[in-house]
Amino acid sequence: MWSLIQNKYHIVRIGDFATNGNTKILYSGVSIIMCISDYISRNSFDCLSIFVGSTIIWSFIELLLHVSRTRVIKPMYITTPYTSNYQLSQPVGIMLQGLQEGGLVTTLGLYFGDRIFEIKTFVLVHLFILFIIRTILTRPNTTRIASKRQVNTPSSLICIGTVTVYDVYMLYHNPEHIYRQLSMFFIMTYICSIWTYFAWYRGFRTIEVHIKKRKNYITISSINSDTTLEDYHIKPVTIYDTFFILAYDIFFEIGIAYMLFYNLFIIQPNHV
Numbered sequence: 001m002w003s004l005i006q007n008k009y010h011i012v013r014i015g016d017f018a019t020n021g022n023t024k025i026l027y028s029g030v031s032i033i034m035c036i037s038d039y040i041s042r043n044s045f046d047c048l049s050i051f052v053g054s055t056i057i058w059s060f061i062e063l064l065l066h067v068s069r070t071r072v073i074k075p076m077y078i079t080t081p082y083t084s085n086y087q088l089s090q091p092v093g094i095m096l097q098g099l100q101e102g103g104l105v106t107t108l109g110l111y112f113g114d115r116i117f118e119i120k121t122f123v124l125v126h127l128f129i130l131f132i133i134r135t136i137l138t139r140p141n142t143t144r145i146a147s148k149r150q151v152n153t154p155s156s157l158i159c160i161g162t163v164t165v166y167d168v169y170m171l172y173h174n175p176e177h178i179y180r181q182l183s184m185f186f187i188m189t190y191i192c193s194i195w196t197y198f199a200w201y202r203g204f205r206t207i208e209v210h211i212k213k214r215k216n217y218i219t220i221s222s223i224n225s226d227t228t229l230e231d232y233h234i235k236p237v238t239i240y241d242t243f244f245i246l247a248y249d250i251f252f253e254i255g256i257a258y259m260l261f262y263n264l265f266i267i268q269p270n271h272v
Helices: 002-006 021-042 046-067 090-113 119-137 154-173 175-201 239-271
Strands: 008-014 077-080 083-087 145-150 205-220 227-235
Touching: 008 239, 021 046, 021 077, 021 090, 046 090, 046 239, 090 119, 090 175, 090 239, 119 175, 154 175, 154 239, 175 205, 175 239, 205 239
Parallel strands: none
Antiparallel strands: 008 145, 008 205, 077 083, 205 227
16 A cells, blocks of 8 residues: 555656647537536536536646646647647646536536436437547547646545545435436546547557655766666556556546535535
8 A cells, every 4th residue: 555655656648639729629619518408408507517617626726737747738739720730828728628627527427417318318428439539549649748647646645535535425415416426427437438448549648657666776877977866667567557547547536536526516506
């Protein structure tokens, strides 16, 4: 257990997805359409509430990740008919990142989770998944790293642990919401599992494992004879490393963490 904290586990995103503003704007449009559809069909603001709330909070989280260098975000660009690449300002890029990372996933989960046993929902979910797969499979190959994030920093583990306890507490005290939350959880993890698998399959998402050495090893530079202490060495990644780290990301950092937004913006307002 202690080695899980000492070692460093990174998720590396490769390619232009983290820097492609067009893709994020497209997914944002999908989220807004679902919010409008939910209001028209059910006279409900739930999708809109969770979309706006999760976007604001996740944008703030992305800002903290960027400032702390936990996730290094490259400049974001959009392509228009008038210019090949237009660089967005850092605040706009972080907001779009938060909107896609938080707003889209939570809205997908709630919208389709509420309609989980409808044939129309089954078809739409898998059409959306096919669109994601097509987008990933047709993306040009590249080795350029777009972002890199350590998943087991002390602050991250404390945050995920706190959110997990809070989610369990809210489920226990609001049993009438259990079915709806579990449906949302299933949709989010189902879509993101397929998304992550194909991103890994194409080489657009991978991991790095840095193992803490039991003793510091001294190396002598052949150029200037300086001595440096090497505390970590990069471990050859196995399929088990990849599975467990990406599964942790999907189950906890998406599924469990995003349930917080349901509790904050769906349950809590009804208790006021």
